[in-house]
Amino acid sequence: xxxxxxxxxxxxxxxxxxxxxxxxxxxxxxxxxxxxxxxxxxxxxxxxxxxxxxxxxxxxxxxxxxxxxxxxxxxxxxxxxxxxxxxxxxxxxxxxxxxxxxxxxxxxxxxxxxxxxxxxxxxxxxxxxxxxxxxx
Amino acid sequence: xxxxxxxxxxxxxxxxxxxxxxxxxxxxxxxxxxxxxxxxxxxxxxxxxxxxxxxxxxxxxxxxxxxxxxxxxxxxxxxxxxxxxxxxxxxxxxxxxxxxxxxxxxxxxxxxxxxxxxxxxxxxxxxxxxxxxxxx
DNA sequence: ATATTTGCTTGCAATTTGCAAGTGCAAACA
DNA sequence: TGTTTGCACTTGCAAATTGCAAGCAAATAT
Numbered sequence: 001x002x003x004x005x006x007x008x009x010x011x012x013x014x015x016x017x018x019x020x021x022x023x024x025x026x027x028x029x030x031x032x033x034x035x036x037x038x039x040x041x042x043x044x045x046x047x048x049x050x051x052x053x054x055x056x057x058x059x060x061x062x063x064x065x066x067x068x069x070x071x072x073x074x075x076x077x078x079x080x081x082x083x084x085x086x087x088x089x090x091x092x093x094x095x096x097x098x099x100x101x102x103x104x105x106x107x108x109x110x111x112x113x114x115x116x117x118x119x120x121x122x123x124x125x126x127x128x129x130x131x132x133x134x135x136x
Numbered sequence: 137x138x139x140x141x142x143x144x145x146x147x148x149x150x151x152x153x154x155x156x157x158x159x160x161x162x163x164x165x166x167x168x169x170x171x172x173x174x175x176x177x178x179x180x181x182x183x184x185x186x187x188x189x190x191x192x193x194x195x196x197x198x199x200x201x202x203x204x205x206x207x208x209x210x211x212x213x214x215x216x217x218x219x220x221x222x223x224x225x226x227x228x229x230x231x232x233x234x235x236x237x238x239x240x241x242x243x244x245x246x247x248x249x250x251x252x253x254x255x256x257x258x259x260x261x262x263x264x265x266x267x268x269x270x271x272x
Numbered sequence: 273a274t275a276t277t278t279g280c281t282t283g284c285a286a287t288t289t290g291c292a293a294g295t296g297c298a299a300a301c302a
Numbered sequence: 303t304g305t306t307t308g309c310a311c312t313t314g315c316a317a318a319t320t321g322c323a324a325g326c327a328a329a330t331a332t
Contacts, residue, residue, distance in 0.1 A: 008182035011237030012165045020158040029148045039310050046144035050290050077298045086240055092232040100229055101147030104222055111147055175279050186321050213278055213329045
């Protein structure tokens with residue numbers, strides 16, 4: 001990812017400069033699903049990201065302050081990755097992507113159930129989700 | 137873009153399989169701003185997409201039924217690209233990306249004004265925007 | 273008839289990806 | 303007290319994708 005130059009001042013373009021690739025949002029997704037993940041946790045995801053790509057994306061997301069590294073309580077060797085507030089605030093984007101995908105393809109039933117709750121009270125749902133993610 | 141295989145059944149992942157790159161959403165953006173664009177119009181955008189990348193992205197977005205080609209009324213040589221309903225329904229995603237970018241960077245004042253309207257009545261704003269895009 | 277515009281395609285170098293294997297270090301084990 | 307194991311990466315390299323420049327063919331303008 002090219003941290004140095006924005007292609008334009010368009011917000012879509014500058015967002016894509018940060019996470020416009022096939023992998024970054026999957027890391028964000030994993031962290032929204034699990035709140036904190038180790039390097040190995042990301043590797044377990046069904047999309048099977050390569051280890052070098054994962055390392056480079058984690059670094060870039062950290063540089064853009066979407067995620068942050070913290071020490072794992074169990075061992076000094078292990079690291080926990082988690083979302084920063086900037087990352088947590090991507091919740092509405094992620095939900096709207098999910099809602100869009102739901103219209104045009106089959107999505108897992110847990111996601112569908114989540115959307116059902118979301119649609120009952122969008123603002124409330126997002127507020128709760130964000131608060132939950134900011135807790136730990 | 138790889139139209140052949142989904143990496144997983146996760147809605148984020150399958151969405152990224154369609155438009156997870158640095159350019160596709162900029163094409164969608166241009167079409168949301170202008171409703172219909174020619175090949176040359178896309179080239180005029182500030183991010184300066186290369187002609188071969190543009191051609192390949194237009195083809196892939198067409199295959200995924202996000203956009204469609206229509207004849208230009210003026211000439212047989214010219215083509216108009218526009219969003220399909222599937223593309224139009226990406227409006228909430230695009231707005232939430234814009235809102236997120238607005239929190240962490242400086243965005244053009246027209247976009248900021250748009251967000252202000254959006255925040256007054258999110259549902260209403262989106263409904264109107266979608267209706268407007270579906271008109272032509 | 274000739275020139276120009278439009279929507280691409282082609283060629284090629286540079287960058288990025290994806291896969292496999294390797295490395296270094298903490299912690300567990302013997 | 304070695305030795306092994308597991309975890310978090312790094313490295314090497316082939317393959318794919320990107321980005322730039324140039325080319326090209328059909329339609330339109332002159």
